[in-house]
Amino acid sequence: MQTISQTHDFKRVLVWELPVRIFHWLNALSIIVLIITGFIIANPPAILSSAEASDSYWFGTVRAIHFITAYVFLVNAIARIYWAFRGNYYANWRAFVPYTKKSWKNIMHVMKVDIFLRNEEKEVLKNISVGHNYVASFSYLILFFLALVQIFTGFGLYAPTSGWWLPQLFAWVPDFLGGDVPTRLIHHISTWLFIIFTLIHVYLVFYHDWLEGRGESSSMISGYKFVRKERIEKDDHI
């Protein structure tokens, strides 16, 4: 009981700056809207109606919401890329690319302890992640490429219905992929990958919060995480 009653001191660390939090929730919201409207567009519900077509425009409205949200998603992503060069250590692009030896060590550690659920014999302070661990940040890198796939295929399919120059930048995509049908299929498949990502992402947030109790889930609202005092004293940003 003696060791157990030794409780730890925690410090509050601002990990996620306000732009990161705004990006996160705007991104989450637009992904949800895009998935829901996307599935409605892919397979609209059967409606028996005696209304004249001229009295109704709901499917057109659903498509309009999808397209408007796509612009929000795109602009938000561009803003986040900007912040990857301007933001703090945890928002920087370097936090997402495992190119250092340290990051690979962290990946091995997280795989062992959090994915395969083995226990460490001795607690190593350095292993406590303050921002993302490198497995998580790598999954966001994958999500970033998935977002690129959605933006390119989506705006590529949208281009012929638009006269604006921005969608026209993507007009080459369907030709490159062999037509609208394969482009649409890729767009549809990567929607499912977004759903799978969301499942895993939300689960792992809950897992970390449940196991560690450091404010993992609320950090994306408040911006703060709680980190052991000793960990901060020796901090070299990981």
Added chain:
Amino acid sequence: MATNNGVKETYYESAIKKGYDRRDFMKFAAFITAYMGFEHTMVGQVAKSLETTYRLPIIWEHYQECTCCSESFIRSDHPMVADIILDNVSLDYTETLMAASGHQAEAAKHDTMKKYHGEYILCVEGSVPLGADGVYCTIAGKTAKDHLIEAAEGAKAIIAWGSCATNGCVQGAKPNPTGATPIHKIIKNKPIVQMPGCPPIGEAMAALIVHYVTFDRLPELDRSGRPKAFYGKRVHDTCYRRPYFDAGLFAETFDDENAKEGYCLYKLGCKGPTTYNACGSMKWNNGVSFPIQSGHGCIGCSEANFWDNGPFYKRLTNLPGFGIESTADTVGKVAVGAVAVGLATHAVVANISKHKELKNRYTRGRVNEENLDKTEEN
């Protein structure tokens, strides 16, 4: 160009000779100008060009195909399309319509190729089989590939006419046993106009030739080499059932009440939203109808590899490698289910494996809570 007797004549002269009067001719000029997408003030220029320009020599080659492309243009709206622009012109050489046969036909073709070297337009209907050294399609003892290379050599421009010539169509569908190959993959050094469709619209072909005659150059082409005037819009964008799409009114089966009402065929696999063609505005058979108007969804016949792009009567394309009739949604649902099961297992195992850690943290938290209670009581 010259007819077989060697006398050069213009399109107008040819039409008059054939028994059309000037009124017919002007009607044709107005009609083809509209099809080219120009405003009516251009009619004069088109008519003048047709009056003053000698007819273009055209060689029409048939390789691996079903002749539906030729059938399409001989049934076109205005008789002059078939009579003057395409049919007679191609009398020099077109297997289906020419009078000559055998050695005479080959001789006629070689005459034209020699006489109008660098001037004639080569129309190719059909794909070129490259499998087994090209034996799947031989004409006059030579393979289609040899014919194509020979004919393309002196051509001013090439028109790949129909889906076979532009993307291989049904012969080129998996597993493509004959090695059917579209024209642009064999001929690289000539301007090639792609006119996909199974078949393409005859008037579009006539308008392409008239455009060439009027302006002495090819019309504006898109990235895939298709004339923008005819392939710039999706069938969906010019479909008369589009209001039903926007209103969310869809036929669920081909025999339900909604289908009878003429609702949108989107859910029955209509490929209109992914197909670039002018069917919705030009229509077929003297403007009588087009597939969607007849109650059948578009099958996307002018899109590359439309045979391989999944079932005609479903919206979602089959996923290759996941078994027959498995769509992206089925695979997606299974994958989400598997991930959910995996995560639930992870959660259970985590609570067992990390039991000690959780318990220690819990105890420490409890100790703090008890201490807090004491301080408050004091």
